[in-house]
Amino acid sequence: MDLHTIESIETPRTRADLTGLSATDGLLSGGTWLMSEPQMHLRRLIDLRGLDWPDLTVTEQGLEIAATCTIERLIAAEYPPEWRATPVFSAAARALVASFKIWKNASVGGNICLGFPAGAMISMTSALDAVLLVWKADGSDQRLSVPEFVVAQNQTALEPGDVLRSIMIPASALTQPTTLRKMAMSPLGRSGVVVIGRREPAGALISVTAATRVPFVISTKSMEPDEVAAQVDSAIPPQAYYSDAHGAADWRRHVTGVLTRDVVVELAGS
Ligand SMILES: Cc1cc2nc3c(=O)[nH]c(=O)nc-3n(C[C@H](O)[C@H](O)[C@H](O)COP(=O)(O)OP(=O)(O)OC[C@H]3O[C@@H](n4cnc5c(N)ncnc54)[C@H](O)[C@@H]3O)c2cc1C
Missing domain, CATH: 3.30.465.10 (Uridine Diphospho-n-acetylenolpyruvylglucosamine Reductase; domain 3)
Incomplete structure (x- = not known):
């Protein structure tokens, strides 16, 4: 969409060109979200792709x-x-x-x-x-x-x-095996719960996203599915789960446990 409040687009080439940016400057990367809705607070776009980072x-x-x-x-x-x-x-x-x-x-x-x-x-x-x-x-x-x-x-x-x-x-x-489980309310729906497991030398690391407002990362020495699910449940405060069109908070909490068990079972065989 057109962003009617934008007065100029700058293309920085070096870090020095980023000096003096303010809250009215929108940092443009892919632009897919910036261009998806009005950005009434922005006056300039700063196209980061001009920095040509590898x-x-x-x-x-x-x-x-x-x-x-x-x-x-x-x-x-x-x-x-x-x-x-x-x-x-x-x-x-x-x-x-x-x-x-x-x-x-x-x-x-x-x-x-x-x-x-x-x-x-x-x-x-x-x-x-x-x-x-x-x-x-x-x-x-x-x-x-x-x-x-x-x-x-x-x-x-x-x-x-x-x-x-x-x-x-x-x-x-990067050298450790990982596995991901996602649950959504419909086959092509936005993620309601995402659990990723990573096998560590002694145990596993579990990350929980989409179910909670912010990401949670829990490291465990256990590879017993119910035990890990219980550890994850006690590490995440119940109020960290949230409700929206993509799932209710209690559903998200329950599914986090189900997916955690699933992830641990798969990682145990990797
Ligand atoms: C209809 C729709 C559905 C979507 N569904 C999902 C979904 O299910 N899951 C999901 O993960 N995402 C979803 N998205 C979001 C989508 O993933 C984002 O549009 C995309 O990831 C943003 O990347 P971008 O490079 O286009 O960012 P931009 O649009 O360029 O920027 C996004 C924001 O980040 C800031 N920004 C960008 N780069 C930097 C930087 N280097 N430093 C500081 N600030 C920066 C920008 O100023 C802006 O505020 C959806 C978007 C739309 C429009």
């Missing part, structure tokens, strides 16, 4: 994903064969119910910066111990985990002028 950088330390990397590019790329966790990129992306226009243009960073409970890239990165690098408006750097970054429903730790630069996923997480 989409994906594979190193011994892990995978660095530029915030502007599209979700399509992330799931189409090839990765080292020992990175057994990478199928979760595609599994999480498929939990994002979207038209082909969103699928091709939406960026990993744009998805995370919205802070939606059902943010597909929030689910994926929270399960893989990702570290988010934020370029603060004052010129400093800040590194946050995903649960630290998503502070409330649709709200992140970003302050006006802050830019999410990249997402670093450590090799230690």
